[in-house]
Amino acid sequence: MKIKISIVRALCVFFGFVAGAAASETVFVPSNPPEMKPLGGHHTPAYATAKLFRHGVNLGNYLEVPPGQKWGVTVSTEEFGQMKREGFDHVRVPVGWHHYAGPAPNFTLSPEIFSRVDFIVTNALANKLAVMINIHHFNELDRDPAGSTEEFLALWKQIAAHYKNFPPLLAFELDNEPHENATTTLMNPIYARAIAVIRETNPRRTLFVEPGGWGSIDELKNLVLPPDDNVIVSVHCYEPFHFTHQGAGWTTTDVQQTGIIFPGPPAQPLVPDPKLNPKPWVRDWIQKYNTLPTAQNPSSALAFTDKLKYVHAWSDFYGRPVHLGEFGAYTKADPQSRANFYAAMRRAAEQEKLGWAIWDWSANFRYWDPPNHCALPGMHAALFGKTN
Numbered sequence: 001m002k003i004k005i006s007i008v009r010a011l012c013v014f015f016g017f018v019a020g021a022a023a024s025e026t027v028f029v030p031s032n033p034p035e036m037k038p039l040g041g042h043h044t045p046a047y048a049t050a051k052l053f054r055h056g057v058n059l060g061n062y063l064e065v066p067p068g069q070k071w072g073v074t075v076s077t078e079e080f081g082q083m084k085r086e087g088f089d090h091v092r093v094p095v096g097w098h099h100y101a102g103p104a105p106n107f108t109l110s111p112e113i114f115s116r117v118d119f120i121v122t123n124a125l126a127n128k129l130a131v132m133i134n135i136h137h138f139n140e141l142d143r144d145p146a147g148s149t150e151e152f153l154a155l156w157k158q159i160a161a162h163y164k165n166f167p168p169l170l171a172f173e174l175d176n177e178p179h180e181n182a183t184t185t186l187m188n189p190i191y192a193r194a195i196a197v198i199r200e201t202n203p204r205r206t207l208f209v210e211p212g213g214w215g216s217i218d219e220l221k222n223l224v225l226p227p228d229d230n231v232i233v234s235v236h237c238y239e240p241f242h243f244t245h246q247g248a249g250w251t252t253t254d255v256q257q258t259g260i261i262f263p264g265p266p267a268q269p270l271v272p273d274p275k276l277n278p279k280p281w282v283r284d285w286i287q288k289y290n291t292l293p294t295a296q297n298p299s300s301a302l303a304f305t306d307k308l309k310y311v312h313a314w315s316d317f318y319g320r321p322v323h324l325g326e327f328g329a330y331t332k333a334d335p336q337s338r339a340n341f342y343a344a345m346r347r348a349a350e351q352e353k354l355g356w357a358i359w360d361w362s363a364n365f366r367y368w369d370p371p372n373h374c375a376l377p378g379m380h381a382a383l384f385g386k387t388n
Contacts, residue, residue: 028313031221039319044229049206050321052130052169053232055383056090056357057083057367058326063116064094064136073363075120080127082368083361086375087384091124092325092357093117094136094176097155107154114162125169132208132357133159134173142180149190156194164201172198173208173234173325177215184212184222192226199228208234208323215325217307220314234325235311240303242285243341247332248364254282262329262337263344264289264299301344312352324349324356328365331376339378346383358383 030038065072083091100113117133124131135141135155141148156174163170174194178187191209198205207230211219215236225231238244240262245251247258256276260266269290272278278286289299296302308324315322327345329338342358349356362368367379 028310028317030314030317032318033222033224036224036318037227038317039227039229041319042321044319045204046206046230046232047321049168049171049230050232050323050355053090053132053171053323053357054355055088056092056130056132056355057088058092058094058357058360059120060094060360060365061363062094063113063120064096066096066099075361077123079361079368080123080129082373084127084129086367086380088129090130090132090357091120091361092132092173093120093124093134095133096137097135097159098138098140098151101151101155104151105154107151107158109155109158121163121166121170125167128169130169130171132171132173133163134176134208136176138175141175142178142182145178145182145186145190149193152190153194153197157197157200160198160201160205163205168204168206171206171208171232172202173210175210177210177236178212179214182212184219187212188222188224195226195228195231204230206230206232208232208325210234210236210325217311220311225320232321232323233315234323236326237304237307237324237345238327239307240299242282242289243299243333243337244327244329246330248330253277254279257282257286258332260289260299260337261334262299262341263294263301264297265291265293301348304345305348308348308352308354311354315354322354324354326357326359328359330365335377338376339382341382342379343382343385 059075061072062075095113095117097109097113100110102108121131121133135152138148138152141152152175159172174191175187178184195207198207209225209231211223213219215234217235217237220233220235223233242255242257243260243262245255246260247256253276257273257278259270270286272283272286285298289297292298294300311322329341331338346356358367359365360367362370367375369376
């Protein structure tokens with residue numbers, strides 16, 4: 001989940017993804033720089049590990065919350081068993097390590113954060129859940145990649161050393177949603193250095209890497225990875241954004257319109273809220289949502305199917321498994337529409353042979369209803385029902 005969204009990213013989301021759509025209609029044409037060499041076959045360590053990360057859930061709004069802030073959730077020991085019983089096979093754990101780092105040059109991490117992450121890792125592993133831990137919301141790296149690289153590498157040096165003897169069910173994801181100045185092109189050499197640091201203590205640990213643009217599918221074409229055969233690429237997809245983020249207070253006013261269903265069109269036309277003063281392109285989206293049949297509607301699977309087909313083609317060409325690390329819908333959407341959306345996204349991802357992890361377990365996009373100790377209406381069937 002995003003605490004805020006940039007105007008650039010919003011425009012990219014709303015105007016659509018051209019490269020993915022175009023690629024799905026023609027033979028896939030590789031567009032990465034020449035340094036990106038395909039790996040042969042689908043029998044690498046990364047592909048073996050990808051089988052352990054098929055159906056996941058993010059423990060969002062938890063360990064990435066800065067100390068002293070009160071907007072986070074908690075996770076109890078018992079909930080890990082419930083995640084497993086629901087059908088999840090892995091958890092993705094966002095962690096704000098940088099909030100617990102000391103000054104340069106060592107950036108020493110406090111025992112507190114290791115203790116908190118250890119609680120998650122050990123309980124997940126005890127319940128036979130694979131685990132992915134990352135660096136999340138490291139905003140300084142996004143603003144100044146060059147100036148924050150040494151801290152980024154120091155954090156991973158310590159994290160890798162701490163977990164070097166943990167089982168292969170534990171994976172590392174280098175950085176969540178690089179954006180702003182942390183472009184894919186700038187992050188490529190930083191990732192290569194971080195991988196080298198981690199390999200000093202974890203030579204066979206599976207690593208996950210995201211492209212820039214908030215983990216954008218569109219940025220896959222710019223990603224350049226070293227010839228390491230135990231790296232999985234991760235992308236995020238929250239399309240259609242007007243539906244998934246409707247009413248979310250941390251976004252721009254362009255997505256504050258509520259009452260959007262999935263899939264469209266609605267039985268009664270949605271009237272734009274005049275208090276939001278929607279921009280012309282927002283009104284145009286709503287007009288299409290109100291009038292186009294489901295197969296052509298912007299609030300339907302049309303918003304993401306071509307993107308995921310492109311991901312599959314990219315993955316096959318480069319011999320790199322890809323994981324859909326985040327997707328979800330804010331709870332301002334009605335329960336039936338949320339269930340419809342999760343079912344459609346899950347089917348599309350599995351059609352393209354992509355593992356996935358929903359955002360999130362029990363926060364603003366929640367799957368689980370803690371007070372009632374059950375999944376929210378329709379959510380279990382949406383994610384673990386029969387694939388049509």
